Amino acid sequence: MEVVIVPDARAGGELVAEAMAQLLRRKPDAVLGMATGSTPLPVYEALADKVRSGAVDASRARIAQLDEYVGLPAGHPESYREVLRRQVVEPLGLGMDSFLGPDGAAEDVQAEADAYEKALAEAGGVDLQLVGIGTDGHIAFNEPCSSLSSRTRIKVLTEQTRADNARFFDGDIAQVPHQVLTQGVGTILDARHVVLMATGESKAEALAATVEGPVAAICPASALQLHRHATIVADEAAASKLKLADYFRYAYANKPSWQSI
Ligand SMILES: N[C@@H]1[C@@H](O)[C@H](O)[C@@H](COP(=O)(O)O)O[C@@H]1O
Secondary structure, eight states: OEEEEESSHHHHHHHHHHHHHHHHHHOTTOEEEEOOSSTTHHHHHHHHHHHHHTSOOOTTOEEEEOEEESSOOTTOTTSHHHHHIIIIITTTTOOGGGEEOOOTTOSSHHHHHHHHHHHHHHTTOOSEEEEOOOTTSOBTTBOTTOOTTOOSEEEEOOHHHHHHHGGGTTTOGGGSOSEEEEOOHHHHHTSSEEEEEEOSGGGHHHHHHHHHSOOOTTSGGGGGGGOSSEEEEEETTTTTTOTTHHHHHHHHHTSOTTOOO
């Protein structure tokens, strides 16, 4: 995996948005897997700027959802479908016909998960999957000890993740659902390129386990070590516990100029 240490979240956002733009120039109907949370926001802002300025045409892009709360009523502002509609689909000038995602309000949740796997396969698979990381090393909503070959399915959140996400629910953990639908670790590994973005000190420990620890289900993000094209984009604070940080900086500074992330 390549580890790119950037000065701040804004620089990371620009780098990842440019990789998405390059992909769209090469493959205009690419499937972009988009994550929720605070971390990817600079990517979405930078990509929308590129679309507005005409630097890239995203009109044929397809947007795929990573995970979703179970049981929030359709249209709930914190359902990830709504979050991605506000933060990605609309700013890129797309309609929801470009969007792929499971319905967290479906009655038969496992059937919905299976249908989502099928929809992703029929769309030709995800070209670039952006993920964040939880403080416990989760990717999407694959909590510690998730199967590293899991597919989209229902999961129960840890208390820590619910506490971390309570800020989106008026700071009230009681409003954060216990159950979620999430792409599995195996589903994420099927994407052609996976980009994990991490910013801030609170992610430093999980990031060190992801990059330099063993591949282990206790840190689901460590499964990215098995991916042939995984890129970690971390700011200085998130990278602060990496033992090989100097090597990663050196490698990035000396890579071929034609090679993007
Ligand atoms: N399901 C999401 C993850 O996809 C995200 O990576 C994580 C971290 O969010 P943040 O980027 O806000 O720290 O939050 C949630 O748990």
